[in-house]
Amino acid sequence: MPDTFAQPTLEDVARAAEVSTATVSRFLNTPDQVSPKAREKVAAAVEKLGYTPHFGARAMAAKRTQTIGAIIPTMENAIFARGLQAFQETLNDKGYTLLVSSTAYRPELEAEQIRTLIARGADGLLLIGYERDPAVYNYLHTRRIPYLLAWAHRENAAHTAIGFDNKSAMATLARHVIAQGHRNIGVISGIRLGNDRATDRVAGIHLALAEAGLDPASAPLIEAPYAFESGAAAFSNLMRTSNPPSVVMCINDVLAIGALQSARDLGIKVPQEVSITGFDDIELTTLVTPKLTTVHVPHRTMGSLAAEELIAQIEEKRPGQSCRLDSALRLRDTLAPR
Amino acid sequence: MPDTFAQPTLEDVARAAEVSTATVSRFLNTPDQVSPKAREKVAAAVEKLGYTPHFGARAMAAKRTQTIGAIIPTMENAIFARGLQAFQETLNDKGYTLLVSSTAYRPELEAEQIRTLIARGADGLLLIGYERDPAVYNYLHTRRIPYLLAWAHRENAAHTAIGFDNKSAMATLARHVIAQGHRNIGVISGIRLGNDRATDRVAGIHLALAEAGLDPASAPLIEAPYAFESGAAAFSNLMRTSNPPSVVMCINDVLAIGALQSARDLGIKVPQEVSITGFDDIELTTLVTPKLTTVHVPHRTMGSLAAEELIAQIEEKRPGQSCRLDSALRLRDTLAPR
DNA sequence: GACGAAAATGTAAGCGCTTGCATTTTAGTC
DNA sequence: GACTAAAATGCAAGCGCTTACATTTTCGTC
Numbered sequence: 001m002p003d004t005f006a007q008p009t010l011e012d013v014a015r016a017a018e019v020s021t022a023t024v025s026r027f028l029n030t031p032d033q034v035s036p037k038a039r040e041k042v043a044a045a046v047e048k049l050g051y052t053p054h055f056g057a058r059a060m061a062a063k064r065t066q067t068i069g070a071i072i073p074t075m076e077n078a079i080f081a082r083g084l085q086a087f088q089e090t091l092n093d094k095g096y097t098l099l100v101s102s103t104a105y106r107p108e109l110e111a112e113q114i115r116t117l118i119a120r121g122a123d124g125l126l127l128i129g130y131e132r133d134p135a136v137y138n139y140l141h142t143r144r145i146p147y148l149l150a151w152a153h154r155e156n157a158a159h160t161a162i163g164f165d166n167k168s169a170m171a172t173l174a175r176h177v178i179a180q181g182h183r184n185i186g187v188i189s190g191i192r193l194g195n196d197r198a199t200d201r202v203a204g205i206h207l208a209l210a211e212a213g214l215d216p217a218s219a220p221l222i223e224a225p226y227a228f229e230s231g232a233a234a235f236s237n238l239m240r241t242s243n244p245p246s247v248v249m250c251i252n253d254v255l256a257i258g259a260l261q262s263a264r265d266l267g268i269k270v271p272q273e274v275s276i277t278g279f280d281d282i283e284l285t286t287l288v289t290p291k292l293t294t295v296h297v298p299h300r301t302m303g304s305l306a307a308e309e310l311i312a313q314i315e316e317k318r319p320g321q322s323c324r325l326d327s328a329l330r331l332r333d334t335l336a337p338r
Numbered sequence: 339m340p341d342t343f344a345q346p347t348l349e350d351v352a353r354a355a356e357v358s359t360a361t362v363s364r365f366l367n368t369p370d371q372v373s374p375k376a377r378e379k380v381a382a383a384v385e386k387l388g389y390t391p392h393f394g395a396r397a398m399a400a401k402r403t404q405t406i407g408a409i410i411p412t413m414e415n416a417i418f419a420r421g422l423q424a425f426q427e428t429l430n431d432k433g434y435t436l437l438v439s440s441t442a443y444r445p446e447l448e449a450e451q452i453r454t455l456i457a458r459g460a461d462g463l464l465l466i467g468y469e470r471d472p473a474v475y476n477y478l479h480t481r482r483i484p485y486l487l488a489w490a491h492r493e494n495a496a497h498t499a500i501g502f503d504n505k506s507a508m509a510t511l512a513r514h515v516i517a518q519g520h521r522n523i524g525v526i527s528g529i530r531l532g533n534d535r536a537t538d539r540v541a542g543i544h545l546a547l548a549e550a551g552l553d554p555a556s557a558p559l560i561e562a563p564y565a566f567e568s569g570a571a572a573f574s575n576l577m578r579t580s581n582p583p584s585v586v587m588c589i590n591d592v593l594a595i596g597a598l599q600s601a602r603d604l605g606i607k608v609p610q611e612v613s614i615t616g617f618d619d620i621e622l623t624t625l626v627t628p629k630l631t632t633v634h635v636p637h638r639t640m641g642s643l644a645a646e647e648l649i650a651q652i653e654e655k656r657p658g659q660s661c662r663l664d665s666a667l668r669l670r671d672t673l674a675p676r
Numbered sequence: 677g678a679c680g681a682a683a684a685t686g687t688a689a690g691c692g693c694t695t696g697c698a699t700t701t702t703a704g705t706c
Numbered sequence: 707g708a709c710t711a712a713a714a715t716g717c718a719a720g721c722g723c724t725t726a727c728a729t730t731t732t733c734g735t736c
Contacts, residue, residue: 007481009692020716025694035702035714055459056397057692060721065394067437067458075419075426085413088440092451097458099405100438102426113430120405120435121393143345228625257625287566287595287626347722358686363724373684373732395722398691677736684731693721701714706707 008049017045028053059121068310069099069117070126071110077226077254078282079299080128083150086303087126094311096123105226107194111136118145124310126150130159131196146313146320150306152197153324160313160320162306166197169295169327170204170251173277176329177247178212181338182275185209186238186245187221188231188255201251201279220245224255231258236266239274246274246338253278253285253294260288260334271336281330290333297327346387355383366391397459406648407437407455408464409448415564416620417590417637418466421488424641425464432649434461443564445532449474456483462648464488468497469534484651484658488644490535491662498651498658500644504535507633507665508542508589511615514667515585516550519676520613523547524576524583525559526569526593539589539617558583562593569596574604577612584612584676591616591623591632598626598672609674619668628671635665 014021019038026033027042034042045051059065068091072080088098099122101113110132117125124146137159140147149161177185187205190198206216220238224230231250235258238248250256256278263270270276270290278285278294285292302325313320352359357376364371365380372380383389397403406429410418426436437460439451448470455463462484475497478485487499515523525543528536544554558576562568569592576586588594594616601608608614608628616623616632623630640663651658 007692010694011692021693022695022716022718023714026715029694033714038714052453052457054398054692055457056394056403056723057721058694059394060392060398060691060723061693061695063694063721075413075423076416078414078416078419081413081416081419085440085442088413088438089442092439097454098438100426100436101430102423104427115390116435119390119393120403228621261625283566284622284625287599287622289627345722348724349722359723360686360688360725361684364685367724371684376684392722394693395691396724398693399722399724401691401724679735680733681735682731682733684729686729687727689724689726691723694719696719697717699714699716701712703710703712705709705711 007054008051009054010051013042013045013049013051016049017041064123064314065121066095067097067099067120067122068124068126068307068314069101069114069120069122071101071103071113071117072128073105074102075100078284079151079252079280079297083299083303083306086300087307088303090304090307091311094307096307096311107132111139114139118143124148124314126306126310128152129196130154130157130161131194131199146310148306148310148313148320150302152200153322154200155324157322160309160322162309162323162325163302164297164325164327166200167204167207169297170201170249170279171208172204172327173279173295173329174205174208174249175211176331177249177275177277177335178208178214180247180275180335182245182247183214183338184243184245184247185214185219186248187219188234188238188248188250188259189221189223190226190251190255191223198251205249224258226252226254228254228258228261231255232262232265233258235259235262235276239263239266239268244274247277247335248274249277251279253280253282253292256292256294256334257284257288260290260292271334275335275338277335285330285332293332293335294330295327296330298325301325345392346389347392348389351380351383351387351389354387355379402461402652403459404433405435405437405458405460406462406464406645406652407439407452407458407460409439409441409451409455410466411443412440413438415592416622417489417618417635421637421641421644424638425645426641428642428645429649432645434645434649445470449477452477456481462486462652464644464648466490467534468492468495468499469532469537484648486644486648486651486658488640490538491660492538493662495660498647498660500647500661500663501640502635502663502665504538505542505545507635508539508587508617509546510542510665511617511633511667512543512546512587513549514669515587515613515615515673516546516552518585518613518673520583520585521552521676522581522583522585523552523557524586525557526572526576526586526588526597527559527561528564528589528593529561536589543587564590564592566592566596566599569593570600570603571596573597573600573614577601577604577606582612585615585673586612587615589617591618591620591630594630594632594672595622595626598628598630609672613673613676615673623668623670631670631673632668633665634668636663639663 153163222234224234281296491501560572562572619634
C-alpha cells in the first residue's frame, strides 16, 4: 500500500515530465540551462504533483540552506523586535528564512546557540554587538561562517558590523546636555559586563565630560538591569544623595522612563528640578509625560541593511562590509537648561 | 590537499572512536543502547573532533528536524513578541529551534509562508488565531503537519488552540463597564477582516450590551489599524459626534492609549468626562497617566504552554489538546462610574 | 564449561537532492 | 548533406545520517 501522505520527490516529477532528475533539478536551480520545451513539461509536472523540494536533501547535496540565524538577547525588547522584524522581512523577500534564538540576557548561552544554529544549517549569522569570547570568533572563522554584528559600530573594528556608533552618539547627546549648563551629571547604565553597547554609551558620556574639563570619575553612576523598575530604583538612589545631579542620563529609554516614573512618584519635577535623557527612541518616549529627550536610532533600516549585507556576503562569497548608520538627537521635553 | 574547513562527519568520529557509525549514531540519539565503555570512547572522539551532526543529513534520514515554525503578524507588536519569546525559550529548553516568519499584517501571505516553513522542514507550526482559508487547513491535514493555534480559544472549535476566549474576556469587561452605569458605549476596533481576535472581542462587547437590554447596533464603532495614531483619530471622531459616548472601549491597548493621548490633546478629562478601556495589558498601560483599565492576558504562559503542547503532539504523535487560559480584569484609573 | 537470551555492535541500504562528466541533440557553416 | 561547436540532457556518484537486520559479545544458569 502506497503511503498517501508521502511527498512527491524529484524522481516522481522527473517521471511525470519524462525527463531525468538532473533536468528537474536544473529547472529548479538554473532554469536557463533547460530548453523551453523541457521547462514547460517540468513546470506542468511540478504543478500537478504539488512538488516542494525537500529541504534536508537539498541542504545536504548543495551545502546551503537559504536559512539565516539570528541570536538576540530577547524579542521582548522593542528595539530588537523592531530590527529583527525588518531583518526577517528583507530575508523573506530574498528567499531566505530566519532562524531565531535568544540568550535571555545571559551572554554565556550565546556560544552554544551559535553552534546550534550552525548545526541547523544556517548559512550566516546575525549577532548583537562586539563583545564575546575570542573562541567564538575563532570558531566562526574556522568554520568560515559568514556573520554580521548589528546594533553597534566602531570605527576600524576587526569585525564586520552594521549599526551606529554608541559612543559617539551618546557623546553628542552628552555634549548637548553640558552645553545646557549641566555640570553634575548622574548616569544610569545598563549592566555593562558583556554588553558593549552599554559600555560604549557610558564611555561616550565620559568622553564628553572629559572634553568639557569635568572629571568623569566623579559623575555618579549606577548600573541597573533592563527594566523600568530598576531604572526607577536607580533614579531614587541617585536623587537621595547629598548632592543630587541636575540631570540623569540613562543608557536606554526603558531605564529613563523608569526614572521618569520614579521622579513623579517622588514629586520631583521634570525637567524643572531634574532633567532626564534616554537612548533608543522607542515608541514610548512620546507617550510619556513629559516626552523624553533621547537619541533616535534607525532600527528598521539597520535590520534591512543587515539582511542585505549578510546575503551579499553569502552569495558573493565576499568579505563583509561594515556600515555606520547615523543616529540623531530627539530633543523633547525632559531636558531643560540648567 | 585536504579541505581544512570540512566538518568532521559521523564516520570520522566512528574511526576516531574505533566503533561503527551506527554506534556513534546511537550514542547521539539513544545513548542507553550503547555500552558505557563505548559511550566513553565516542564521547571523547566527539569532543576531540568538535563534531556536530549535519542537520540536513539528519533531517533526511530521520524525517524530522527538531525545528518548529511560527508565523505571526509582526514581532513589533509587544503581545506577539512576548509570547513568541516564551515560546522560543521553551522550545530551546527542549532541544528545538524556532523558525520565524511574519505576515506583516497581510493575512494573504500566510499560506505561502506556511508552505515555506514546511518545505524548510518544520516539524510543527504555531499559528495565530482561527481565521484562515479552509484550503490552508486542508493542506495542513493532508500533509499531516502538527499545528497549534494560539492567542485565541473558542469552546468546541474544530482546531486545537491554546489561548484565551477573546469574546468572553471582553464580555466580562463590558459587563463591568455597564455595571458602572455606562449606557452609551463607543467601540474602537482593530480591523476585523481576517482577524478573529478583533472580531471576537467586538462580539463580546455586543453580547454584554444585548444582555443588558441595549442595542449592539446602536453602539458607535470605528475600525482602526493597529497604531497609536489611528486610535487617536478614531477617538476624536467618536467624541466629535452630537451624542458622544461616556466610555470608549478599545479592542487593544495600543488603540486605547492612542485614544488616551487624543483625549489629552482635546482637553477631555479621563475618566471624569469619558472612560477608556483597553485589552492585552501591555507594559505601557501602567506607564501612561491615568493608568489604563484593561484585560490581562498571560502571554508568556501561553507561549510556553504552546511550545510544550506542540512538542508533545509531535513526539507522541497524538492529536492536539486545546487549552483555555484565564484572562483577568485590570481595573485601573481610566474607567469611572457614570 | 556449555547454553540461550539479551545486550551491544556492525553492515549496508537508503533518504532526496545536486552536479561533474559523458552523451546526445541542436544549430550554424560551408 | 557533412561537419563542428554549443546547448541540452542523462547517468550516477556522492552528501552525512538513521535504522532494519545480521552478527557478535556478554551474562546468568545449570
